[in-house]
Every structure is written in C-alpha cells, then in structure tokens.
Amino acid sequence: xxxxxxxxxxxxxxxxxxxxxxxxxxxxxxxxxxxxxxxxxxxxxxxxxxxxxxxxxxxxxxxxxxxxxxxxxxxxxxxxxxxxxxxxxxxxxxxxxxxxxxxxxxxxxxxxxxxxxxxxxxxxxxxxxxxxxxxxxx
Amino acid sequence: xxxxxxxxxxxxxxxxxxxxxxxxxxxxxxxxxxxxxxxxxxxxxxxxxxxxxxxxxxxxxxxxxxxxxxxxxxxxxxxxxxxxxxxxxxxxxxxxxxxxxxxxxxxxxxxxxxxxxxxxxxxxxxxxxxxxxxxxxxxxxxxxxxxxxxxxxxxxxxxxxxxxxxxxxxxxxxxxxxxxxxxxxxxxxxxxxxxxxxxxxxxxxxxxxxxxxxxxxxxxxxxxxxxxxxxxxxxxxxxxxxxxxxxxxxxxxxxxxxxxxxxxxxxxxxxxxxxxxxxxxxxxxxxxxxxxxxxxxxxxxxxxxxxxxxxxxxxxxx
Numbered sequence: 001x002x003x004x005x006x007x008x009x010x011x012x013x014x015x016x017x018x019x020x021x022x023x024x025x026x027x028x029x030x031x032x033x034x035x036x037x038x039x040x041x042x043x044x045x046x047x048x049x050x051x052x053x054x055x056x057x058x059x060x061x062x063x064x065x066x067x068x069x070x071x072x073x074x075x076x077x078x079x080x081x082x083x084x085x086x087x088x089x090x091x092x093x094x095x096x097x098x099x100x101x102x103x104x105x106x107x108x109x110x111x112x113x114x115x116x117x118x119x120x121x122x123x124x125x126x127x128x129x130x131x132x133x134x135x136x137x138x
Numbered sequence: 139x140x141x142x143x144x145x146x147x148x149x150x151x152x153x154x155x156x157x158x159x160x161x162x163x164x165x166x167x168x169x170x171x172x173x174x175x176x177x178x179x180x181x182x183x184x185x186x187x188x189x190x191x192x193x194x195x196x197x198x199x200x201x202x203x204x205x206x207x208x209x210x211x212x213x214x215x216x217x218x219x220x221x222x223x224x225x226x227x228x229x230x231x232x233x234x235x236x237x238x239x240x241x242x243x244x245x246x247x248x249x250x251x252x253x254x255x256x257x258x259x260x261x262x263x264x265x266x267x268x269x270x271x272x273x274x275x276x277x278x279x280x281x282x283x284x285x286x287x288x289x290x291x292x293x294x295x296x297x298x299x300x301x302x303x304x305x306x307x308x309x310x311x312x313x314x315x316x317x318x319x320x321x322x323x324x325x326x327x328x329x330x331x332x333x334x335x336x337x338x339x340x341x342x343x344x345x346x347x348x349x350x351x352x353x354x355x356x357x358x359x360x361x362x363x364x365x366x367x368x369x370x371x372x373x374x375x376x377x378x379x380x381x382x383x384x385x386x387x388x389x390x391x392x393x394x395x396x397x398x399x400x401x402x403x404x405x406x407x408x409x410x411x412x413x414x415x416x417x418x419x420x421x422x423x424x425x426x427x428x429x430x431x432x433x434x435x436x437x438x439x440x441x442x443x444x445x446x447x448x449x450x451x452x453x454x455x456x
Binding site for chain 2: 051
C-alpha cells in the first residue's frame with residue numbers, strides 16, 4: 001500500500017513572484033515532481049489559514065504557500081502577513097498533534113524557477129516519507 | 139470584591155447616573171442560581187440592586203459592545219481586569235469610542251467557577267472576607283478552592299483601562315504557561331484533542347459569548363449568500379463554504395482552530411468561551427497556547443497596536 005502512495009500537494013503561489021517562478025520552471029523545461037497542484041492567488045497574504053485547513057480536510061497530504069521574498073512583495077507587506085499566519089498555524093498544528101511538516105512556507109521569486117522545481121521535489125519526498133495524511137481527512 | 143467594594147460601586151453607579159451617564163452595564167444577582175448576571179440600568183433608583191462579588195463571573199465588554207450605540211450619551215460599565223482588557227481591545231479596533239464610556243475598574247481577586255456551586259440555592263451562598271459561606275451549616279470555602287481555572291493564569295487581575303478603580307487584586311500570574319499536553323508525543327496529543335472535540339456539538343456558544351467575536355457574518359456560517367429568487371437548491375447547496383454542517387471531530391477541530399486564530403493577539407483571557415461551553419471543553423488551552431507562542435515568537439504582549447497590524451516583528455530564522 002505504502003509503495004503506491006503518491007502524495008497530493010497543493011501549492012498556493014502568488015501571482016507576482018512564485019507563480020511566475022513556477023512558470024519559468026515550466027518554460028525552462030525543468031523536471032519536477034508531478035504531485036503538485038498549483039493554485040494561483042493574488043498574494044500569499046490572502047491565504048487564509050482556513051484555506052490551508054480546508055485543503056487538509058479535503059485530503060491533501062501537503063500544502064505549500066509560496067510568496068515573494070520579504071521586501072519584494074508586490075503589495076509591500078502581504079508576505080509578512082503570510083509569514084505571521086503560517087508560523088503560528090504551524091505551532092498550533094504541532095500543538096494539536098498534526099505533523100506541521102506538511103505545511104511549508106516558501107519564498108520564490110520570478111527568477112527562481114530552478115529553486116521552485118527543486119523545492120517541490122524535496123517537499124514531495126518529505127511528504128512521501130511522512131505517508132498519507134489521514135488525520136484531518138476524517 | 140468584598141462587600142465594601144460592592145457598596146462603593148453601588149453608590150458610584152447611582153451618582154454617575156445622576157450626572158452625565160445615561161446607562162450603566164452592571165451585575166445584578168440572579169434569582170435562580172448563585173451568581174450574578176449582567177444587565178443595563180438606566181436610572182439611579184435602579185442602582186440599589188447592583189451587585190458585585192466573585193460570583194460576577196461574566197464579561198461585561200460583550201454587553202457593553204451590544205448596547206453602547208443605543209444611547210446618545212455616555213454609557214458606564216463595571217469592568218474587572220479581563221473585562222477591561224476586552225474593552226481596551228474593542229476601543230483599539232474602533233468598535234467603541236473611549237469618550238462614550240465611563241469605566242469603573244474593579245481589581246479582581248479571581249472569580250468563582252459557578253458550576254461548582256450550582257447545587258446551592260442563590261440565597262444560601264454569601265461571599266465575605268475572601269471566603270464563600272454556605273448558609274446551611276455555615277460552611278466556609280476559601281475562594282482558591284472554587285476559583286475559575288482561568289483565573290490561575292490571569293496576568294492582569296487589575297484593569298488596564300479605567301476612569302476610577304476600586305478593590306484589591308489577586309497576585310498576577312507570572313511564569314511560563316506550559317501545558318502538560320505539550321509534553322505528550324504527537325499521536326497522543328492528536329488523540330486527546332479528537333477525544334475532546336468529539337464532544338463538541340458546534341452550538342457556537344463560545345463564539346456568541348466571546349467579546350472579541352463581533353463579526354456580523356462569521357466564516358463558519360455565511361448568511362449573506364449571493365442568492366436570488368431564481369437560485370436553485372443545488373446552487374445554494376453548492377455555495378462555497380469552508381465548513382459544512384457536519385459535526386465530526388475533525389470539522390470541530392477545524393472550527394476551533396480558526397476561531398482561536400481569529401483571536402491571535404486579541405484574546406482578553408476572560409474565559410467566557412469555556413464558561414459558555416455546554417460540553418465542558420477546555421477551549422482556553424488552545425487560546426493560551428496561541429497567546430504564549432505570540433509572546434515567545436513575536437515578543438508581542440498587550441501593546442496598543444493590534445498584533446496583526448504590526449509588521450516589523452518577523453522573527454529571525456523562522
């Protein structure tokens with residue numbers, strides 16, 4: 001059973017940096033794990049913790065929130081909000097006994113297609129080790 | 139909150155109502171249970187029924203928020219430490235105008251967990267000199283024995299904002315707030331919380347009682363659905379919402395995590411959620427953990443700027 005496990009990963013990528021980074025990874029024909037599904041959001045700061053929990057609730061094994069580097073945000077401070085939320089959400093997930101490693105905050109600029117591809121592959125491997133997410137799936 | 143303080147407060151409420159204060163949010167004794175309820179009085183003649191004791195358990199901020207805009211003039215409020223914290227939060231979030239309220243601050247010795255006294259009739263329980271006296275048999279119970287759990291962790295028993303202040307406060311809690319749950323392995327923690335939230339019936343009493351939960355439309359039950367007379371049942375059913383009406387432990391955990399998250403850096407630590415809970419769920423554990431992390435990671439504690447509005451506190455290496 002475990003051998004057949006293919007993680008499902010949801011990526012919230014911000015419109016201005018990370019989504020363009022993912023696009024660059026595609027146009028540069030870089031290979032990375034096909035397990036990721038990318039949702040384009042206007043800013044990483046609009047990713048509500050409820051959206052992340054909802055993804056887990058619907059059965060995703062891992063969630064990545066990708067945004068611009070600090071200081072580079074198109075809306076100046078959106079990624080700061082994202083960071084604050086994710087740091088706290090990870091602590092709370094840990095507290096209730098959920099593996100907080102399944103959630104990742106990633107800074108990826110529009111020029112970092114290679115980094116994006118590498119991070120996605122690494123994260124997929126990490127989730128593969130953790131196994132299927134059954135706790136929230138309920 | 140001895141009888142002395144009660145008398146002073148009663149007199150002050152009557153005086154203020156004779157002056158420029160139009161209405162007062164106060165405690166009065168409940169007829170059916172040994173505790174006080176919150177009410178709004180409008181004339182000095184009503185001031186004689188004002189009560190104040192460690193049985194005044196509830197948070198007046200919530201009622202204040204609901205009634206303050208019904209009056210043109212000033213509204214007075216009797217506020218304990220945690221109540222004043224909630225009022226301060228509401229002022230900083232622009233829900234209440236500071237000039238419109240008059241706060242009688244009460245330094246609080248801690249309040250009673252009224253559920254421990256529910257068996258007694260209201261006339262039988264008297265509070266005197268730091269002890270509860272149960273009339274039949276003159277049994278004395280020290281306050282520390284029946285105190286609300288939440289008060290043991292109270293960091294601000296004295297009001298943080300007030301116009302006048304009375305009473306004697308308990309020692310503020312000073313220490314790190316480590317929960318024994320944190321020491322358990324992850325799987326047992328998960329099991330603990332699932333067991334706890336299995337009980338939750340999602341009545342949303344915690345949300346209704348909370349002074350900081352004032353949104354008219356809540357994330358978990360959207361009421362302003364974009365529907366028209368032509369919308370079909372399927373359309374209404376398929377309207378996107380984060381949380382359905384199912385009551386599974388994972389859904390309940392989802393709701394409570396989001397609820398707690400919305401109080402990040404705003405929680406008044408009054409414990410109203412726990413008191414309102416009909417299923418006795420330790421909701422404050424989640425709130426306390428979040429406040430602790432906010433303090434540890436971001437170094438934020440009781441500042442004048444709301445936590446979420448502060449942007450220069452991104453910690454290093456996280």
